[in-house]
Each structure stands twice: as structure tokens, then as C-alpha cells.
Amino acid sequence: MLSTRRTRTTRTAAAGAAVAAAVLTLLPATAAEAAQAPAPAAVTASASASAPGGNAAILGIDYATWQRDVATAIDAARPAIERRIAASPAGEKPAIVLDIDNSSLETDFHWFWTFPTPAISKVRELTRYADERGVAIFFVTARPGIIYSLTEHNLRSVGYPVSGLYVRDLPDLFDEVSAYKTGKRAEIEARGYTIIANIGNKQSDLVGGHAELTVKLPDYGGKLS
Numbered sequence: 001m002l003s004t005r006r007t008r009t010t011r012t013a014a015a016g017a018a019v020a021a022a023v024l025t026l027l028p029a030t031a032a033e034a035a036q037a038p039a040p041a042a043v044t045a046s047a048s049a050s051a052p053g054g055n056a057a058i059l060g061i062d063y064a065t066w067q068r069d070v071a072t073a074i075d076a077a078r079p080a081i082e083r084r085i086a087a088s089p090a091g092e093k094p095a096i097v098l099d100i101d102n103s104s105l106e107t108d109f110h111w112f113w114t115f116p117t118p119a120i121s122k123v124r125e126l127t128r129y130a131d132e133r134g135v136a137i138f139f140v141t142a143r144p145g146i147i148y149s150l151t152e153h154n155l156r157s158v159g160y161p162v163s164g165l166y167v168r169d170l171p172d173l174f175d176e177v178s179a180y181k182t183g184k185r186a187e188i189e190a191r192g193y194t195i196i197a198n199i200g201n202k203q204s205d206l207v208g209g210h211a212e213l214t215v216k217l218p219d220y221g222g223k224l225s
Helices: 002-026 029-036 054-059 063-086 121-132 145-157 170-174 177-190
Strands: 094-098 136-144 164-168 194-200 214-216
Touching: 054 063, 063 094, 063 121, 063 194, 063 214, 094 121, 094 177, 121 136, 136 145, 136 177, 145 164, 164 177, 177 194
Parallel strands: 094 136, 094 194, 136 164, 194 214
Antiparallel strands: none
16 A cells, blocks of 8 residues: 555655746747746845935935936036146145045945945946045044944945045934034044045035035935935
8 A cells, every 4th residue: 555655655755846847938938038047146235226225215316316316416417526636736635534424435325234325326437437546535424433344345346435434423413413414524633634625415425615616415304314
């Protein structure tokens, strides 16, 4: 009796395998390949850049409109920055300071699992131009210190030159963001740098002085972080 059951089980398994093979044979080539293909790899930053989502999509902020508004702000400021770089006297240490979220990286336009977060191309191009001409590029962010390494890796991996990165350590968390960022710019100046431009998307990134020029990117009434 046991031998009979084993025989039936073997025949059933063989029949199932034959049916599966026949189904794959009848499928179109692309479907058959898909059925046999390994699980897809994680979406790359370049691929995700063509399909933004995240908090901005939830809030109804149009990606293309935001890109145009960023381009307008950067294009308006860039000639003055280029002239200032060209006029830097010998021995000067010029620097540009940038906020990160939605000022250097497209943070709110991608889901939180997107890593690295793509760069804002217009801003990155400006920093590269400046870096090639000896301008230091500093990032001052309200992000907590616990993600310093991830943040630095993100910036470098998407093509930003990074002369220095300032994040909020525990004592800084008790300060107003504007006061914290003003203090960090003052620290950069104390190191002998002249901040020729400060770029951010919120007033808290820009107020407090310690920069010759401020460049305001869109935040749509505070909707973008």
C-alpha cells in the first residue's frame, strides 16, 4: 500500500513539472524570461530621479515647477557669484555655504527609502564650478549628528564637493535653527574663510548675516522641509 502511494506521488510531481514546463514554453519570450528572472535590484538614484514622489507629492507640489523655480533662483544668482569668484584677491579663502534638504538634495521629492537622495543638478553644477576655482564648499544642516556619515556619503556619492559638513549635535538641538546656522557660519569665518554666498530654501537658513550674498530657493510657504 505504501509503495502504491509513493508511486502515485512521484507520478503527480512529474506531471506537475511537465505542465509547468509546457506553460513556460507557451508563454511569450519576454514573459518566460520574467518568470525565470531574479528579483529586481534596488532602484538607483538616477532611476528614481525620473519618478519623484515623497512628501512633496503628498502635498501636491509639482516636481517640474519646483525644478523651474530652483533654476530661476540659481540662474539669477550665478553671474554675481562667478564675478565674485573671479575677483577674489590673492590669499583670500572664499567659501559657499549650503543647506541640504531641498537646497542641495531633492529630499522631499523622493520616498524616504531612496538612497542616495539625488542632487539638485543646478545647485551641484554651481558648487562644482566654484570648487574648480578654489572655493570651499560647506554644508550646514539641521540634521542630527547621528546621521553625519550617511549625509556626507550621500553628498559625495551624488557628486558634490564637500569641504566640510556641519550637523546638529545634542547641545545644538536646543537652539533655534537660525541661531545654530548663524553660529556655524561664524565658525567658518573664524577659520579664515570669506562666505561669498549662502544658499538655502528657508529664511532660517539665511538670516543672521555672515554671508555676502544669500540665495533663497523655493519652499512654497514652508511646505518643503
